[in-house]
Amino acid sequence: MDCKVLIVDDSPILRRAAKKAVLQAGIDENSIFEAGNGQEALGVASSQPIDLVLLDLNMPIMTGIEFMEKVKESTDLSSKFNVIVVSTESNEKKFETLRNLGVKGFLRKPFEPEELRTMVQKTTR
Amino acid sequence: MTKISETAFEEIVIITLEKIAFLLMEPVPTVECPSKLPMQTRIQFEGPLSRGSAHFFADESFAKEMASGFLGVEPEDVSTEDAQGAMKEFANMIAGELVLQLGAREDEFYLGLPEIVKPGSVDLNTPEKGESLLFHFEGDEGHLSCKVNLISTSP
Secondary structure (H helix, E strand, O other), rough: OOOEEEOOOOHHHHHHHHHHHHHHOOOOOOEEEEEOOOOHHHHHHHHHHOOOOEEEEOOOOOOHHHHHHHHHHOOOOOOOEEEEEEEOOOHHHHHHHHHHHHHOEEEEOOOOHHHHHHHHHHHHO | OOOHHHHHHHHHHHHHHHHHHHOOOOOOOOOOOHHHEEEEEEEEEEEOOEEEEEEEEEEEHHHHHHHHHHHHHHHHOHHHHHHHHHHHHHHHHHHHHHHHHHHOOOOOOOOOOEOOOOOOOOOOOOOOOOOOEEEEEEEEOOOEEEEEEEEEOOO
């Protein structure tokens, strides 16, 4: 599938598990990118076209919400990619804030790999 | 809400382990010297009415099996770093469920970043402020203990 996916999570093991599910969704290995926090993610998203970002919220250096705020402010990045939040977050107000910042979907941790695979397939179709 | 339902917490742990790593664990009354178990992580949380921490203790075989199930690889291909990573992510997930029980859907909670703790640095017999609950689980893959400390901050 011709689609570039960026996995943003401070947990290397979560990124590896997510990458496996993304591969199973039919995304080419060379089209999967990783970042350990929002700041790294901004760097990756600025250097190449990305179609989908899988975004954790609770991260050091730059959180997922801060990343979304930077994306919304940026004329270069805004509306360039879809974002699915993959997080332990459960607060309705934060969900609303994230929707207003452009987040398209939410997947709550803990999740089964099939749930992530299905969500990636639906978003990249 | 400033109370934890013990049954609900046990269910959260069991369901999470089954979901992320296909591990089947059962609650048991006690585990020998959990504070000396080699794989330990801790996470802190704070809400408008309460704050606290969750501390997880496991033997290496359990942590490696969890990482193995999480990554979909054989346990012998799992490094100690992977096992520690799995313990941290597990702590993060359980804390997320714990604050949901405490009212995080309506109220904003701060959730810290999970950290590795040196074995033996926590004495489980030392009384702490607030409510302190201990949970123990056992399965074919090893042992897991959890200590949840909750302090009410409501006036």
